[in-house]
Amino acid sequence: MQTMVERGCGLDVHQATVVACLLIVLQNGKVEKQIRTFGTTTRELLALRQWLRAEGCTHVAMESTGVYWKPVYAILEGALEIV
Numbered sequence: 001m002q003t004m005v006e007r008g009c010g011l012d013v014h015q016a017t018v019v020a021c022l023l024i025v026l027q028n029g030k031v032e033k034q035i036r037t038f039g040t041t042t043r044e045l046l047a048l049r050q051w052l053r054a055e056g057c058t059h060v061a062m063e064s065t066g067v068y069w070k071p072v073y074a075i076l077e078g079a080l081e082i083v
Contacts (some may be wrong), residue, residue, distance in 0.1 A: 013064035045075040
């Protein structure tokens, strides 16, 4: 199977938390998984963005109920490809 995204993150967005699962395809073809939980304050969302950029993440996919995704989108917009 051909890898389409080498460094991507899935976000599960809730009212008070955002759970991020970052998948990194290593050169040997194995996948490294990192899971972190962030709050939804601006400071925490900026920390999420900083962590993703430091890890070389290029794409983010979000799952959210209601409107909780909007602040996350606003912080990540322009820094990463958001799906």
